[in-house]
Amino acid sequence: MDTIFSDRISNVxxxxxxxxLKVTSDRSIISFAGGLPNRDLFPAAxxxxxxxxxxxxFGRDVFQYSNSEGLSGLREAISRRYHEKGLEIKxxxxxxxxxxxxxxxxxxxxxxNEGDDIIIEEPGYLxxxxxxxxxxPHFHQITLNEDGIDIAKLKSVMASCKPRLMYSVPNFQNPxxxxxxxxxxxxxxxxxxxxxxxxxxxxxxxxxxFSGDACSSFKTLLPExxxxxxxxxxxxxxxxRLGWIVAPPPVMDRLIIAKQASDLHTGSxxxxxxxxxxxxxxxxxxxxxxRAAYGRQLQAMLDSIGRYFPEGVFHTHPRGGMFVWxxxxxxxxxxxxxxxxxxxxxxxxxxxxxxxxxEVNNTMRLNFSCTNExxxxxxxxxxxKAINRLxxxxxxxxxxxx
Amino acid sequence: MDTIFSDRISNVxxxxxxxxLKVTSDRSIISFAGGLPNRDLFPAAxxxxxxxxxxxxFGRDVFQYSNSEGLSGLREAISRRYHEKGLEIKxxxxxxxxxxxxxxxxxxxxxxNEGDDIIIEEPGYLxxxxxxxxxxPHFHQITLNEDGIDIAKLKSVMASCKPRLMYSVPNFQNPxxxxxxxxxxxxxxxxxxxxxxxxxxxxxxxxxxFSGDACSSFKTLLPExxxxxxxxxxxxxxxxRLGWIVAPPPVMDRLIIAKQASDLHTGSxxxxxxxxxxxxxxxxxxxxxxRAAYGRQLQAMLDSIGRYFPEGVFHTHPRGGMFVWxxxxxxxxxxxxxxxxxxxxxxxxxxxxxxxxxEVNNTMRLNFSCTNExxxxxxxxxxxKAINRLxxxxxxxxxxxx
Numbered sequence: 001m002d003t004i005f006s007d008r009i010s011n012v013x014x015x016x017x018x019x020x021l022k023v024t025s026d027r028s029i030i031s032f033a034g035g036l037p038n039r040d041l042f043p044a045a046x047x048x049x050x051x052x053x054x055x056x057x058f059g060r061d062v063f064q065y066s067n068s069e070g071l072s073g074l075r076e077a078i079s080r081r082y083h084e085k086g087l088e089i090k091x092x093x094x095x096x097x098x099x100x101x102x103x104x105x106x107x108x109x110x111x112x113n114e115g116d117d118i119i120i121e122e123p124g125y126l127x128x129x130x131x132x133x134x135x136x137p138h139f140h141q142i143t144l145n146e147d148g149i150d151i152a153k154l155k156s157v158m159a160s161c162k163p164r165l166m167y168s169v170p171n172f173q174n175p176x177x178x179x180x181x182x183x184x185x186x187x188x189x190x191x192x193x194x195x196x197x198x199x200x201x202x203x204x205x206x207x208x209x210f211s212g213d214a215c216s217s218f219k220t221l222l223p224e225x226x227x228x229x230x231x232x233x234x235x236x237x238x239x240x241r242l243g244w245i246v247a248p249p250p251v252m253d254r255l256i257i258a259k260q261a262s263d264l265h266t267g268s269x270x271x272x273x274x275x276x277x278x279x280x281x282x283x284x285x286x287x288x289x290x291r292a293a294y295g296r297q298l299q300a301m302l303d304s305i306g307r308y309f310p311e312g313v314f315h316t317h318p319r320g321g322m323f324v325w326x327x328x329x330x331x332x333x334x335x336x337x338x339x340x341x342x343x344x345x346x347x348x349x350x351x352x353x354x355x356x357x358x359e360v361n362n363t364m365r366l367n368f369s370c371t372n373e374x375x376x377x378x379x380x381x382x383x384x385k386a387i388n389r390l391x392x393x394x395x396x397x398x399x400x401x402x
Numbered sequence: 403m404d405t406i407f408s409d410r411i412s413n414v415x416x417x418x419x420x421x422x423l424k425v426t427s428d429r430s431i432i433s434f435a436g437g438l439p440n441r442d443l444f445p446a447a448x449x450x451x452x453x454x455x456x457x458x459x460f461g462r463d464v465f466q467y468s469n470s471e472g473l474s475g476l477r478e479a480i481s482r483r484y485h486e487k488g489l490e491i492k493x494x495x496x497x498x499x500x501x502x503x504x505x506x507x508x509x510x511x512x513x514x515n516e517g518d519d520i521i522i523e524e525p526g527y528l529x530x531x532x533x534x535x536x537x538x539p540h541f542h543q544i545t546l547n548e549d550g551i552d553i554a555k556l557k558s559v560m561a562s563c564k565p566r567l568m569y570s571v572p573n574f575q576n577p578x579x580x581x582x583x584x585x586x587x588x589x590x591x592x593x594x595x596x597x598x599x600x601x602x603x604x605x606x607x608x609x610x611x612f613s614g615d616a617c618s619s620f621k622t623l624l625p626e627x628x629x630x631x632x633x634x635x636x637x638x639x640x641x642x643r644l645g646w647i648v649a650p651p652p653v654m655d656r657l658i659i660a661k662q663a664s665d666l667h668t669g670s671x672x673x674x675x676x677x678x679x680x681x682x683x684x685x686x687x688x689x690x691x692x693r694a695a696y697g698r699q700l701q702a703m704l705d706s707i708g709r710y711f712p713e714g715v716f717h718t719h720p721r722g723g724m725f726v727w728x729x730x731x732x733x734x735x736x737x738x739x740x741x742x743x744x745x746x747x748x749x750x751x752x753x754x755x756x757x758x759x760x761e762v763n764n765t766m767r768l769n770f771s772c773t774n775e776x777x778x779x780x781x782x783x784x785x786x787k788a789i790n791r792l793x794x795x796x797x798x799x800x801x802x803x804x
Contacts, residue, residue, distance in 0.1 A: 004513065004566070004598060004600070005512055005513065005656055006511065006512055006513055006514055006518075006537075008511065008515075009511060009512045009656050009659060009660060012659050012660070012663050014659060015662060035467075036466060036467050037466075039462045039465070039466050040462070042465045042466075044457075044462055044465065047465070048457045051453060051457070055446075055450045055453070060441045060442070060444050060446055061441060062641060063444045063446065063449070063639035063640070063642070064438060064439075064444075064639075064640060064641050065437075065438050065635075065640045065641065066641060097665075098500060098665040098668075098669070099665055101663075101666045102664060102665040105663065105664045105665065109408065109410065109411060109536055110407055110411045111406065111407065111408055112408055113408050113409055113410075114516075127662075127663075127666070130662060133663070134663050135408075164406075196406060198406070233467075237465035237466075237671075238465070238466060238467045239464060239465040239466050239467065239468060239669060239670040239671050240465070240669055240671055241665060241666070241668070241669045254407055254411050257411060257414050257416060257532075258411060258414070258536070260417060260532060261503075261507065261532040261535070261536050262503070262504060262533070262664070263499075263500040263501055263503045263507065263643060264501060264503045264529070264643070266500075266643070267500070267641060267642055267643045267672055268641040269639075269641050269642055269672060270669055270671060270672060
């Protein structure tokens with residue numbers, strides 16, 4: 001039956017994450033594997049109030065087919081939030097999508113011909129690898145260093161071809177937690193300036209900064225070439241599937257055609273609820289409470305890693321977001337570690353699937369948004385023991401056998 | 403700037419319908435141009451009650467990320483409704499999509515390679531033409547006769563190539579209102595049986611039958627080759643964007659990958675609301691009330707067409723759905739007619755955009771779901787006058803000029 005399928009679908013990697021998450025129905029397992037925001041922080045009561053108002057005030061048209069661009073009030077609210085951050089984005093340059101994941105699909109549809117060169121980070125966001133793979137591009141993965149993308153490698157790729165787009169998550173990247181420094185952003189902008197390469201700035205985590213100052217958006221540094229993706233999944237709720245794309249008119253024109261072809265429009269009822277929620281609540285106050293909680297949880301994770309992980313294990317030092325990236329000694333496999341860790345009732349995501357065509361087996365992604373401080377400490381202690389056990393096994397195995 | 407876009411996006415036709423609908427903000431215009439269900443029949447109070455229950459009973463997880471397949475309770479409810487109609491469909495063979503439009507996108511993603519042959523009806527559903535165009539197939543459009551698809555032409559296409567899929571709307575098709583007769587369905591099944599061509603049965607209107615008996619689904623006649631698409635847009639509300647695909651396991655496996663790549667999953671909150679709505683209400687009773695209203699409106703339209711349209715104008719005789727298809731004498735252009743009709747405060751959709759590569763200028767689609775009987779009569783009277791005027795102009799113009 002395999003022959004009936006399109007060539008492209010066989011290019012799309014499966015998400016191992018979803019396989020791992022099936023294990024988590026066992027409540028005694030501590031999971032650092034998810035990529036979920038913390039459900040305890042959802043503004044459930046406020047959403048219920050907003051929903052009641054929508055029923056009362058919006059009338060039946062909130063259940064009717066709607067326009068492909070999205071609810072104008074919601075687009076205005078997004079525009080105002082950008083303004084607060086110093087970015088001037090017109091509401092008509094915003095398209096509401098089913099989460100920012102759909103933004104990736106729409107960008108793939110309007111920009112990527114088969115075989116086109118595109119740049120993504122290494123390690124890269126799996127959802128972007130999946131979304132773009134549908135359109136069969138040639139991926140150039142460029143190393144992330146602790147201060148951002150590797151500029152020498154970026155220059156070398158830009159000298160070797162004309163990438164259609166560069167996909168980047170400059171704030172608290174998934175999976176690494178790395179942010180581009182201000183200097184790194186200027187360097188990226190200088191390399192891309194005057195080229196035909198579009199910079200796609202995906203920013204689901206930018207609001208979740210626990211310390212330090214926000215850096216410049218590429219929309220400021222490279223205004224002509226930048227497309228922004230945003231999301232309510234980490235700041236309001238993910239289950240509504242509400243995100244957006246910011247793009248200039250000629251791109252927006254094609255995005256709307258692609259949106260119509262994909263699903264006509266994003267659900268109008270949930271758009272109305274989030275619009276009403278934003279009218280009646282101070283989202284910055286809400287985000288501050290998320291930041292405070294996640295910040296404490298990150299600190300607990302970093303402290304525990306310092307205490308329980310053996311020497312030779314390295315990790316990133318995020319100042320926001322939801323993830324820490326861990327690199328084991330090269331002789332250790334994180335998939336083998338996972339087998340041990342599951343027995344010790346702790347799980348994480350092995351890092352190999354965030355690499356497009358390299359075999360990198362000694363990395364892992366740890367999520368800290370869903371575990372409180374105490375659970376985090378317990379989980380990291382268990383994981384530290386598992387790493388120690390695996391190291392011991394490996395050094396035993398590497399002893400001369402006679 | 404045009405060169406930066408993918409080749410595929412230039413293949414997607416724009417929807418002229420959306421342009422026309424912008425005119426309808428003028429309340430004095432009678433519109434037969436929409437393709438909307440009637441907002442006055444939305445079960446708004448019942449949805450509000452269901453929503454209250456979801457807030458009370460579902461807990462915070464209804465706002466969290468969810469699985470790509472969709473809410474299991476909703477898939478079971480869809481399975482039960484198929485069972486009532488004599489079709490045995492397992493819940494695990496159902497994937498929840500953002501309206502059935504997204505089903506088309508996902509099918510395109512997993513089945514269509516560039517240049518693949520696919521069959522659609524002529525005239526064909528514009529949303530399907532748009533969705534599939536993204537994947538650059540070679541369309542074979544096959545004439546719809548009053549009793550279904552033209553079997554001789556279907557045989558000739560099947561003899562000339564191996565179509566990847568045949569897209570059909572066998573019940574009250576959009577735009578024509580035509581249904582395949584039972585005999586026609588058997589003939590189609592006989593032609594496709596044993597071939598590798600998949601039959602995609604899109605059935606948004608099947609429940610909206612005003613008279614006569616339901617015919618067999620292709621899922622019964624051609625079980626191995628049939629994929630079903632369904633939707634809550636015409637029976638509950640369209641603004642939630644909830645539809646589904648029914649497909650066997652190997653296809654489902656790929657559909658889920660494509661769904662993840664497209665937008666991770668369909669909104670969990672609105673799925674829960676429709677699930678609760680179906681638990682607490684008799685949807686068949688609700689559908690009966692829609693059928694009664696639309697049936698009266700269709701009758702008013704057909705009666706008025708009989709009274710006000712001149713000889714030489716032909717139309718289909720639907721027994722359900724939302725549309726009547728009108729064919730003007732070949733020398734009349736429905737776009738020219740629209741210009742006249744707008745002045746008389748009545749609009750419709752010219753039929754040319756439902757043809758892929760033929761120029762057919764003398765057809766039009768009339769929607770009857772959104773106008774009550776009196777408004778329908780007034781609108782058809784106005785349209786009849788406009789047709790008469792255009793005929794007069796044309797016959798004057800065709801008089802010998804000297």
